[in-house]
Amino acid sequence: MAEPIRVVVTGAAGQIAYSLLYMIARGEVFGKDQPLVLHLLDIPPMMGVLEGVVMELADCALPLLRQVIPTADPAVAFKDVAAAFLVGAMPRKEGMERKDLLSANVKIFKAQGQAIDQHARKDIKVLVVGNPANTNALVCSHYAPSIPRENFTAMTRLDQNRATAQIAAKLGVPISAVKNVVIWGNHSSTQFPDPSNGVAEVNGTSKRVWDAVNDAAFLQGNFVETVQKRGAAVIAARKMSSAMSAAKAACDHMHDWWHGTAPGQFVSMGVISDGSYGAPKDVVFSFPVETSNGKWKIVQGLQLDDFAKSKLAITGKELEEEKGEAMAVCSAD
Numbered sequence: 001m002a003e004p005i006r007v008v009v010t011g012a013a014g015q016i017a018y019s020l021l022y023m024i025a026r027g028e029v030f031g032k033d034q035p036l037v038l039h040l041l042d043i044p045p046m047m048g049v050l051e052g053v054v055m056e057l058a059d060c061a062l063p064l065l066r067q068v069i070p071t072a073d074p075a076v077a078f079k080d081v082a083a084a085f086l087v088g089a090m091p092r093k094e095g096m097e098r099k100d101l102l103s104a105n106v107k108i109f110k111a112q113g114q115a116i117d118q119h120a121r122k123d124i125k126v127l128v129v130g131n132p133a134n135t136n137a138l139v140c141s142h143y144a145p146s147i148p149r150e151n152f153t154a155m156t157r158l159d160q161n162r163a164t165a166q167i168a169a170k171l172g173v174p175i176s177a178v179k180n181v182v183i184w185g186n187h188s189s190t191q192f193p194d195p196s197n198g199v200a201e202v203n204g205t206s207k208r209v210w211d212a213v214n215d216a217a218f219l220q221g222n223f224v225e226t227v228q229k230r231g232a233a234v235i236a237a238r239k240m241s242s243a244m245s246a247a248k249a250a251c252d253h254m255h256d257w258w259h260g261t262a263p264g265q266f267v268s269m270g271v272i273s274d275g276s277y278g279a280p281k282d283v284v285f286s287f288p289v290e291t292s293n294g295k296w297k298i299v300q301g302l303q304l305d306d307f308a309k310s311k312l313a314i315t316g317k318e319l320e321e322e323k324g325e326a327m328a329v330c331s332a333d
């Protein structure tokens with residue numbers, strides 16, 4: 001069996017972590033033959049709750065879990081870690097936009113970027129989940145200059161999973177029959193869920209999602225809005241933000257980054273933009289990517305119509321504004 005790897009989850013006493021830790025420790029992300037040492041970071045007042053999570057992890061009797069290190073010290077949490085799930089941040093309440101969290105949350109990601117820079121492995125893979133996820137990932141990378149910028153990513157896989165589920169339901173096919181419906185831009189209500197390169201297996205035949213659904217008004221209207229506003233709909237219903245589905249999406253994201261995507265499969269990841277498809281450069285923008293050997297590559301050559309281009313422009317503008325605001329907050333600190 002392989003040597004254990006160290007994996008950190010921040011916000012480890014929170015609701016997403018409660019689902020996420022079990023999935024990671026069962027081997028659903030790094031593999032069923034990859035032993036793990038789990039580092040659990042939370043803030044000092046949550047250490048009592050975290051102790052309960054540690055007890056439960058022990059009581060799960062998971063063969064791959066070699067050690068659990070609960071801590072409130074980022075230096076301990078990030079020491080020698082190969083992968084980081086940065087979940088710990090304040091969630092929004094009903095009526096707020098995710099960017100309303102920016103001033104409180106970016107400072108967390110500045111401090112954690114600095115700790116990653118000093119203590120983590122230089123090939124660490126960082127997934128930022130805490131909102132506003134794209135801009136937090138940008139800030140985190142900015143304060144970890146010794147680590148390549150492509151090692152910092154933000155989660156838009158939940159949005160992709162939501163979009164895929166909406167299309168599958170519309171067509172009355174299983175989720176596994178729908179592929180390559182992707183998310184562009186920000187994990188916010190300006191994101192653009194794009195079915196135009198999606199394919200679906202319907203009655204044994206592979207079709208473009210666009211042709212299979214055959215309802216442009218739905219694909220450019222209700223579908224887009226439902227995915228954009230799904231997080232808010234869950235908050236309105238649950239009075240708490242999505243957690244089980246967020247944990248599942250975090251596992252999907254890291255799994256595909258770690259192990260690679262299947263040939264021809266696109267997944268959505270917030271990654272540092274090189275300006276592809278006219279997106280602003282140097283913001284963390286969600287693109288369709290393919291992954292192999294632990295690296296992601298933006299899928300090139302997809303066609304964007306005028307509708308799609310206008311949506312990318314809106315979400316790109318929002319990311320540039322968030323970047324300006326975040327950097328101002330961080331430099332005022």
Ligand SMILES: NC(=O)C1=CN([C@@H]2O[C@H](COP(=O)(O)OP(=O)(O)OC[C@H]3O[C@@H](n4cnc5c(N)ncnc54)[C@H](O)[C@@H]3O)[C@@H](O)[C@H]2O)C=CC1
Nearest residue numbers: 011013014015016042088089090091129130131155158246
């Ligand atoms: N990107 C995405 O698709 C999604 C992002 N989110 C975001 O994930 C974040 C976490 O959500 P939940 O787990 O539901 O929240 P939660 O409030 O249940 O848990 C957050 C945990 O983070 C901890 N925390 C706060 N500051 C910290 C710090 N400096 N270091 C370490 N831990 C810290 C808190 O003490 C708490 O235990 C929120 O910002 C939420 O908006 C949630 C769902 C989807």
Ligand SMILES: O=C(O)CCC(=O)C(=O)O
Nearest residue numbers: 091092098231232241242
């Ligand atoms: O919507 C939120 O603010 C919290 C959870 C989230 O980001 C989501 O469900 O997409």
